[in-house]
Amino acid sequence: MSEVYKLGDLVWAKMKGFSPWPGRVSHPSKDLKKPSNTKKGPVQCIFFFGTNNYAWIEESNIKPYHEFKETLVKSSKTGAFKDAVEAIEDFIAKGEIFEDGLDPDSLFDRLKDDTISVEKRTPKTTPKMRKETPKQKRLDSAEIRRPAKKQRTESSTSNSIRVGSLSPALNHSAAARKSGSTLLNRPSNIARPVTPPLDVETLSQTLKEKNIMPSTLKFGFLGLGIMGSGIVKNLINSGHSVIVWNRTQEKCIDFVKAGAEQGLTPSDVVLAADITFSCVADPQAAKEMVFGNCGVLSEMSPDKGYVEMTGIDAETSKDIAEAINAKGGRYLEAQVQGSKTQAQEGTLVILAAGDRTLFDECQSCFEAMGKSSFYLGEVGNASKMNLVLQLMAGVTLAGLAESMALADRAGLQQKDVLELLELTSLACPAILEKGKAIIEGGFPTQLPLQHMQKDLRLSLGMSDQLEQPLPLAAAANEVYKHAKRLGYGEHDASAVYIRARF
Template sequence: MSAGTEYTFRMGDAVWAKMKGFAAWPGKIDYPPENMKRPAMKKVMHCVFFFGTHDFAWLLESDLKPYQEFKNTFCNNSKKKSNSFKKAINEIEEFLKTGKTFKDSGASSSVEDAQMDADFDALVSGASSKPSTPMSTVKKSAKKRNLSRDSEDSGSSSSARKTKPAGRPSKKIREEASPEREPSNNHTSATSTLVSSSSSSSKKSASSAAVSNFLDRPTLHTPASPNFDLSSTSQTLKEKSIEPSKLNFGFLGLGIMGSGMVKNLLNSGHNVTVWNRTAEKITEFVRIGAKQALTPGDVIAESDIAFSCVADPQAAKDMVFGNCGVLTEMTTTKGYVEMTGIDADTSQDIAEAICLKGGRYLEAQVQGSKTQANEGTLVLLVSGDRSLFDDSQSCFQAMGRNTFYLGEVGNASKMNLVLQLMSGVALAGFAEGMALADRAGLQQKDVLEVLGLTSLACPLMVEKGKAIIEGAFPTHHPLQHMQKDLKLALNMGDQLEQPLPLSASANEVFKHAKRLGYGEHDTSAVYIRARF
């Protein structure tokens, strides 16, 4: 679409979406499917759901126009419009009235085609869009036709259906000539990624089934992570005597680590606005004084300084560059602190985007587990904007017992990966030792007791040893996060041409344990792999 007036679109807005090589098509701003990643572009983009075709695509904001304002422009030449286009118009008009989105209903009948033509002509002419034949009647008649057709087929082809694989229904595709090209998942462009919601879910289920059959293992239930009383203040926090900053703070991500950090921020007197991908978790924190935000962008708008602690580098990027993300509200008065375990390259990409919007950026990598996050005894490795580091001091005091400032962006990420590499290799070795002791007929509790009296004794080994003996593996630090950090450390070694043979072996051990279904269990579950 041609450049002109700039628009700021929000979730659920009805739009005209123009993909390269395709006619403008009605859609709405929507959340992307789980397996649909945002293209690596620093321009403002939105995920669009296309009515009629029920596909999704990432599009630049410059390729979108408000639906109502440009309705007459793109609905002209009604005689040349395809039935699919008319169906899309009817669906978006119904969406604007009821807020409901149509579901796929298969090929339409001639009665439905005639009804779409009438509805479309009425919409274009400005007449009442109320269907002459109720949609429910059309759907019922279509359902009857399908039922009768199925009953006719049952007599002649029942034996054929007996040999037909389950879950692979036949598909009837109706093609129609049209002057417009319709959005479809066969099209790929530099500025959009198109995904069919129905096909993606079927592929995902098929893939899951294949993995399950290959492993031949029962479904594993993730053990409950230790619960903490959010309203209680840890003894360590009481002893710190923190004077809270008068600034407004935000926090993105209320996971295993984020929950404890936010709890300590609130209990130390800070004003905090929170957002989490799973909204149910937010209720607990609102009860103890947090404010709720609907999107990551809203957190930035409400805060002077916002912290982010999510799962991995891709999730961190999605938080910043995604729809309604951090960049949409970033200004020269805002600060952003990335606490997700990421690599230096990802951190520098985020820093560049934040700084281009005039904001300040800091990476604060975390050493510790859920217990340390809850007690406020984490070790924080920080690098980036020094003034933002100073403004965040009261928050760092609430979260951890020690904070180290390491200079320019990237240094904290590198330091964290080095420490995680050491931890992962040591834990893999410890798990193998415990497995060997068990195979040799030794009592594991005796091994752990003797270990505690030697120079090898450390809190990590003692904590993980107890989990191995009990065999429950309650999640303090997810195994999949450790494997992610080992992978990032190996990537850093590749870039620097530094051999890391032990780290590579440890990564394979953790990777195998993750493949066996223990990714969401505690890192101590690597012992299961060591026993094989």
Template sequence: MDFDLKIGDLVWAKMKTFSPWPARIVEPGPNTPTKTGRKEMQWVYFFGTKNYAWIENTNIKPYAEFKEKNISSNKASNTAPFKKAINEIEEFRAKLLEDPNYELPLPVTRTPSKEKNDPDKKFNKLISPKKSTKKSPNTLKVSKSIFNKKGTGTEAAPVKRQNSDASSTKNSTPSVKRSRGSPRFNENGISDVGTEILNRPSILEAPDSPAVDLNTFSELLKTKDILASDLTFGFIGLGTIGMGIVKNLINSGHKVNLYNRTLKKCEDFKTQADSDTNKVGLVNTYITPCDVMQNSDIVFNCVSDPYNAKENVVGNCGITKVGDHLEGKGYVEMTSIDPQTSKDMCEIIKSKGGRYLEAQVQGSKNEADEGSLVVLAAGDKSLFVDCQSCFKAMGKTAFFLGNVGYATKTNLILQLMKGVALVGLAEGLSLADRCGISSKDVLNIFNLTNLACGYLSNKADLIIKKEFKHVEQAIKHMQKDMQLALDLSDQLKQPLLMTSTANEVYKHARRLGYDDYDSSCVYMRTRH
């Protein structure tokens, strides 16, 4: 440490496991707890939380010098308490400029009250919250005789509820436990700062929904020689992937019936299609999956998860509600789901005379927009053949893998590989940052090695630019696929140690409030 610390300094103070926090070094008061350990420490006041703590000198940095760095890299930077702390310290700095003798009004530190924090009295209040003159048989009483200095009371003392390390002498001090539900901070600042940061969801702006634009043709689609099928295709689900697929189906001349929970997306497609003389009549919209199936020869379903996929089949107004049979109709499941759900839906469709195909897609929003997805199909071979023109419009290749279940399993295997690799990339960039090495330099070197691939290079670029609102695959969908892969491994008793660990990292990132952001935001968990 190349700077001196003195009373009154504005600093960044860091407690173990927590991010640096705006603080001021203050004079210890008469009720200040005795510092522990032999290391040099300072008694600091935390802005925003109005809390105090002893902090080691090595964990204290000058406020002004490290302001920009700590605000930009702080994992709590989007939380209300952190913003409040920054506002308070900046207001104090402004007042110091006006009046160098200005003193910050500090809350008085108090010695914890034995009566207030006595665990037995807290327990008694819980089991008998209302004051009453009647004695409750459940109330635990402590006989004064057991606190006799000599420990020889004449009365029979009831058993006292106490901690295992409690002494039987009068001078024993009960252990002070903090109420779990209280929003205030302990004087040492350790317990509640962590609770506040971890339990309060991040205040994040929702990523912008991609706009529909049928006038943007991908260069790859222009090079494809596609003869659109005469069949009418239904499409359910206009999410990140679905919108790109539908755009390419329409631009390649396919007739498409649309349904989405947000009907406006369907209407936007129809409005743009009808405004183009070459696309008039190609798009129709419906208000239920059942209507889409009734008016289509083949229906694609591309939604968020197995539950919603199954709801579109057997739920209220699902595709199976068109009547007693689905003769001549086909159903293609493009949702990333588990093999058992796919098999269940296959049996339902086949029982009504329909054909079933699982067509899992590998790729992200960019590939969907460009028409360069990889399609993994399994199920009815004749349905696979009937969908060839559609697969050609949406992807660069399509594989037929055999019986139902093989495509979903292959997709989950590829997803777990991507998920584990992305966590490794994020941890590597986090370590580089901690070492003071430029992330851009690391990426430039990475791209020159045989480690480089389009997927990881693109994710590294998003991480360095912090463009997590540019959603190619939402982190909630990535973590969902990781969990489905783990569920599959449980059935087969196949250990997946790295996948299990990576899945926990994704879950923690989601807990920070990044559900709808790009999966590259897992970096925020590894970095902070």
């Protein structure tokens, strides 16, 4: 353990490509491996408040929390950053301590057990039933708030990169108790949509008809989510050599059985592959995949290619391209139009921009993934084109949701509306598919609502830069945000109907 920072110290920790973030020197999780080569000195395992993830950070990128608090808090205004600062301040205010000698997983399990036991033995009383002295009140609330003085923490992810929040429900529970239950609070009874298991080894009829001649190159793929899993399935079944990585390693098992290899970290995948694809949640995750510990940049070299398939904005794409090119690598953005079904059937539309030779080398892969691929020139053009198309889709779906809500309120049968719509010039597969989802009310995820809202937000950001008014998109974005707040972010985008109806 370093003499400068000790276990439990509160700090500001900076990952490459990101601003300093409030954290705490902690034990690493069981599967968080310490970097083998630390060129710039000793490293510390940091727990990041707000995101509840862990990463190894060089001590040169760590500063004491209280000493630099005033300066750094003023330097960032993002909502996620403010939430993280609030979390560490709440941690300080409650006087919670880190118990040395326990790994984070064990610590969380013990805290969970203690919390359950406290709830069982704490009687439900009101001020009218029992009078309390100030001292008694302080002791009772302290017992409930911090059982056994242990730190609240979630289990770490399987990688060393700080990617997303592990438990939004836990993160927001304290705030919900303070503010009380309101319409905007996430309901606790919204079940997450069930994702049926993917049959990785069965070829789709579309793929059989393509008769693809696979490339002899080796391809890496980072991210096996709703879109990535379908894409990788078709790469494997078309005969391509693939090595995969996913934050949740269990998702890799079926793909390994189907013939893929598995990398332990994103950098392992880049090292083993000639060309690596990435398809993760959003711009933040895309940057962390590249700049984070054990990320893409650590193994990027002149003989490597990197293809970003995450739905991102042009500025993020250019930042990633600059970093990849600085290491001698080649970069291509390849945005996709389509949903889960199209990804699994291999009928996506691919919009690419960047290195033309890399685009040509990926042609057999694009043929397996989709029905058409387009090269749009310099980096950023594909991201812009994708956001333009997503804006159309998002606003159209919000309009469909409001129309179906109006029909229901007017006493009309929604299935009649859809049958008549199918006979008009407005009929198209996307509208009819979403209309059926609205009528059935299950909203099985084809394109997550939170991803649609993300694309609308990025479109509005692009409009701000170009000073192009987007009043309809701005209104639609608010509707999606509200549906997301109601608990439907992981459901299909058609769940925006819930906000329109209620």
